[in-house]
Amino acid sequence: MASDRPRFRFSVSATDGKARTGQIEMRRGTIRTPAFMPVGTAATVKAMKPETVRATGADIILGNTYHLMLRPGAERVARLGGLHQFMQWDRPILTDSGGYQVMSLAELRKLTEEGVTFRSHIDGSKHMLTPERSMEIQRLLGSDIVMAFDECPRADRPIGEIEASMELSMRWAKRSRDAFDAGGEHAAQSALFGIQQGALDQGLRARSAEALRAIGFDGYAIGGLAVGEGQEAMFATLDFAPGMLPEDAPRYLMGVGKPDDLVGAVERGVDMFDCVLPTRSGRNGQAFTWTGPVNLRNARHAEDTAPLDERCTCPTCGKYSRAYLHHLTKSGEMLGAMLLTEHNLSFYQQLMQAMRDAIAAGKFANFADSFRNDYLSRK
Template sequence: MSASAKPFSFKLIKTDGMARRGEISTPHGTVQTPAFMPVGTQATVKAMFMDDVEQTGAEVVLGNTYHLMLRPTAERVDRLGGLHKFMNWPHTILTDSGGFQVMSLAQLRKLDEDGVKFQSHIDGQRYHLTPERSIEIQGLLGSDIQMQLDECIKLPSPPEEVKRAMELSLRWAERSRRQFETMGGPGKGQGLYGIVQGGDVPDLRIRSAEELGKMPFEGYSVGGLAVGEPQDVMLRMLDITTPVMPVDKPRYLMGVGTPDDLLESVKRGIDQFDCVMPTRAGRHGLAYTRFGKVNLKNARHADDPRPLDEEAACPATSTYSRAYLHHLVRCGEGLAAMLLTWNNIAYYQTLMKGMRDAIEAGTFEAFYQKTKEDWARGDIAAL
C-alpha cells in the first residue's frame, strides 16, 4: 500500500428491509450509498461544469474506457497526470470496462476467448480489447473503481447464448483480477468489481453471482440489464440475484435508470447506479422533478412564470422560470441543455439522499410509498 493511498473499503451502516445504507472509501474521498453516479463518458458530464456537478451532491462520476482509449488515449491521460486532474474532478471516479460500448458502438466486431477485435466508430482504426488491456487502460486513467471486462448481450437472447456469454465473462473476471493485482491496484487503494451476467435466466444469474463471490473483488455489479428488457424483468432478476451477492461488498447496478428504477432497485439491495438518462433528457428539453417529468418543449409553459420547483436547492430548478426554459429549448440554445441537465442531476442526488436518510431512520418503506404517490399524483398544475 502506498503511504499516501487510502485503502478501498466499504462499510454497511444500516439496513431497512433489503435497502442498504453504506459508505465507500477510496483514495479520492468517501461515497455515501445508495449513490447515483453522473456519467462523464468522455471526461465530461455533458453540458455541466464539474464544480456544478459537485454542488449537486455527487461524490463519484463515471468515465468510459472505450471512448477514452480512442481519444485522447489512456496513455495521453496518464502523461497529463491522470483522469482526476485531466477533468478537474478531485473526487472518486469509476471507469467501466468498455465492453458494452464495443458491443453497441464499434464496427466489425470479432469476439473470441482472448478478447474482442473491433474497428473504432470514429475513424475505423482497429483495436484489440482483452481483459488485461481493459484493466491496463483503467490503471493508466487512474480510476478509483474499475470494472472487469465482460460480454454484455441484448435481451431477449437464446438461453444457450446467455449461458455462453456468462461463462466467458466469468473466465474474463479471473483474468481481469490477475491483471489488476499485477498492476498493483490494491496497493494504490483502488477497487475492482466483478460483473454478474446471466441475462434473464434465473439459474444463470445465481450461478454467476455465486462464482464471482468466490473471487476477491472489492465490489460486485449486476450487468446485462437495462438493455431493452421491461422493468419487471430487471426487478425479477434483482430479486433473485442480490440475495446471493456478498453482503459486505458494494453492489452496483450498471446503466440504470429512471427515478423509479432507482427507488425499486434500492429496495432490492443495490448501492450504486449510473445512467445517461438525466443528462440526455436535459439535452432534449425534459426535466425530472419531485412532481414528475416536465416536458419544456410543451407550449403550455410559454407564459408560465414559475420555476420548476421553488423549494429546490438547485439554482437551475428554483430561479429560472418555466417560460424562460421553454424559450431556450424552443430556440435550441445551449443554455437550455446546461440548466435542465443541472436540474436533473440535482434531482437524482436529492432522491438518493432522501433514500439514504430514510434507510438510516428506518423509514424506507414510508419514503418509498410517499415518493410513489407523489409521482403518481404529481402536481397537475405544475406539469
C-alpha cells in the same frame, strides 16, 4: 491526498428491509450509499463543469474505457497526469470496462476467447480489447474503481447464448483480476469490481455470483439489465440477484436509470447506480421532478412563471421560470441544456439523499410508496 484514508472500505450504517445505507471510504473521498454516479463518458459530464457536478452532491463520477481509449487515448491521458488531473475532478472516478460499448457501438466486431476485435465507430480504426488491455487502460487513466471486462448480451437472446456469454465473462473476470493485481501501485490504491451476468435467468445468475465470489472482488455489479427487458422484468431479476452477492460489499446496478427505477432497485438491495438519462434528458428539454418528468418543449410552459420544481433546491429552480427554460429549449440555446442538466443531476442527488435519510429513519417503505404515488401520477 490524505495518506491515512483507506484504499477501499465499505460499511453499512442502517438497513430497512433489503434497502441499506452506508458509505465507501477511498483515498479520494467518501461515497455515500445509495449513490448515483453522473456519467462523464469522455472525461466530461456533458454541459457541466466539474465543480458544478460536485455542487449537485455527487461523490463520484463515471468515465468510460471504450471512449477514452479511442479519444484522446489512455496513454495520452496518462502523460497528462491521469484522468483526475486531466478533467480537474479530485473525487473518486469509476471507469466502465468498455465491454458494453464494444458490443453496442463498435463496428465489425469479432468476439473470441481472447477478447474483442472491433473497428472504432469514430474513424473505423481497428482495435482489440481484452481483459488485460482493459485493466491496462483503466490503470493508465488512474481509475479509483476499476470494472472487470465482460460481455453483455441482450436478455432476449437464446438461453444457450446467454449461458455461453456468462461463462466467458467469468473467465474474463479471472483474467481481469490477475491483470489488475499485477498493476503495481495503482492496484494498491484502487478497487476492482466484478460483474454478475446471466440476463433474467436465476440459475445463471447464481452460477455467475458463485464464480465471482470464488475470484474475490471489492464490489459486485449486476450487469445485463437495462438493455431493453423493461422495468417489470428488471425488478423480477433484482428480487433475487443482489442477494446472491456478498453482503459486505457494495452492489452496483449498471446503467440504471429512471428515478422510479432507482427507488425500486434500492428497495431490492442495490447500493450504486449510473445512467446517462439525467444529462441526456437535460440536453433534450426533459426535466425530472418530484411529480414526474416535464417536457419543457411543451407550449403550456410558454408563459408559466412558476419554478421547474418547487421542492427542488437547485440553482435552476431557485432562479429561473418554466417560461424561460421553455424559451431556451425551443430556441436551442446552450444555456437551456446547462440549466436543465444541472437541475436533473441535482434532483437525482436529492433523491438519493432522501432515500438515505428514509433508510436511516426506518421509513423507507413509506418513502417509496409516497414517491411512486407523486412521481407516477403524471403517467
